[in-house]
Amino acid sequence: MTEPAATTRHGSLLLADDDNAFRQRLALTLGRRGFEVTTAASLAEARDLLATLKPDFAVLDLRLGDGNGLDLVSEIRAVRADTRVVILTGYGNLATAVAAVKEGAIDYLAKPADPEDIVHALLAPEGERPEPPSEPMSADRVRWEHIQRVYELCDRNVSETARRLKMHRRTLQRILAKRSPR
Template structure:
């Protein structure tokens, strides 16, 4: 008898979890859902997932911290980091830490499965015609420095030479598109 293919969804957005869980079950996966890193690790220890989606920004933790722990349980697990707060630095870190791919929300099940299965580099990937705006580059730089300081806002503000409250206001805004 064949083992069912397990799929772990780690995201603190309950609605997203419900939608993705239904979609993956329809595609034949045995789905587990966790909304915290602790719950994800408990499920992973019991069921060693074959595939996973991991939200970058969890309430108590980071998907970047959780990913190596998941991969230590099953090194063959293919995982995609999902985020609504994308930046170049977190994408690079996710790949370095073992993510199969990195996607910006909103995503659907087909996009996730495509990202999990099409892992070969594509030299024909389109290059953006317009470079990122100064505001976007600033936002990405703040994210990179924040990551370097393990999410510590006070240390990040000191490093950037700005007031902590100013940094907090900038972090509460949505990322600039271009």
């Protein structure tokens, strides 16, 4: 079954994410929703695009291979002050969410973000907070994401991760062996 073509055009959108598969899927979906999507796989590529592109919207990954998506928020806002920016991340925490909003992002969503949640955040009326997601991550999923983040930051070292999380190593190994909760 194919989706109907978008009838409403929303404007240009810069999508910067270093995960190729995710970036391509999201670009296709946002294009179907009426956005003119331009993609970038890195911070440097996004900066090069900003020389000519003055996007109406931007969806940025917090962690790009060559830098931080937060750095790009202020650069986008300098090029065009009314650009609506949403930050996506698989490594969410309160400090970076606050930093994103202070830089000028309108919302901060955890990956894997539903494309509908991204569209709602981008198109929320000015000055109005976007609605909360219809199906937010469960507490178990948030815990699992946090453990995965610390594990990655510790270069996938189980002993170091367990020490930092103040958790027994075997308990951590059991958690890491399981699939992610819904």
